[in-house]
Amino acid sequence: MQADIEIYVLSCPTEKIISWLENTFTLVRKSSPSPLCSKVIIASNDNEIEVTILEQAAGKRFTSIWFDSDKTPWDDDIACARQAFEYLNCEVRCNFQGWEEESNQDPDQWWRINSHEEGPFIWN
Template sequence: MQQTDIEIYVLSCPTENIITWLENTFTLVTKSTPSTLCSKVTLAADDGNTIEVTILEQAAGKRFTSIWFDSNKTPWEDDIACARQVFEALHCEVRCNFQGWEEEGNQDPDQWWRINSHGEGPFIWD
């Protein structure tokens, strides 16, 4: 089942590198910079769907950048699948929610998934 959206956090990764990866993975339709820390892009996927993406620097501390795909039409089944592809492409640590987001559920909000050069697995991000 496809998630309603995908959100991951990358550690110490320049926004320019993220946008270059997005341009190499999708077709860039539009790009704007609403603020010094925020970039927004509209992407076209191979299947014709458009995906709105917000890139927000310093989203979790000063070193983490959020990449939020505001669409249920991404090519990934969940946050972890996206995080794996981003780590392979950008070679920087990637974190995401361990279980995906649910409005109501018994998930631990501090339980996350981390991928870095040492491997991947669950951890508590507090």
């Protein structure tokens, strides 16, 4: 189980991301602390999970979706990315493996899902 889940979506409107969350979970609360940042609280299996949606998180075209909880329904970032891609139909990227301190993984090694392919790649 991962401490949190974070994925990046390419050129995907925040409203569409929130729609995915509303269709997948129970939306408890929604706020917009800044023009580029939205926060939602979702309920999943009797757990409330804070989700931060940050536009322009990686360059101007990528939006970060960060689930700040170890109680998400996914085993890892890739499982979340797959579900997001199915609903959002836009390219999704995430860490290739869960981030671990002292791990030997390449920090530029990512997982990408789009309409052409799914698999590891170097994002730099």
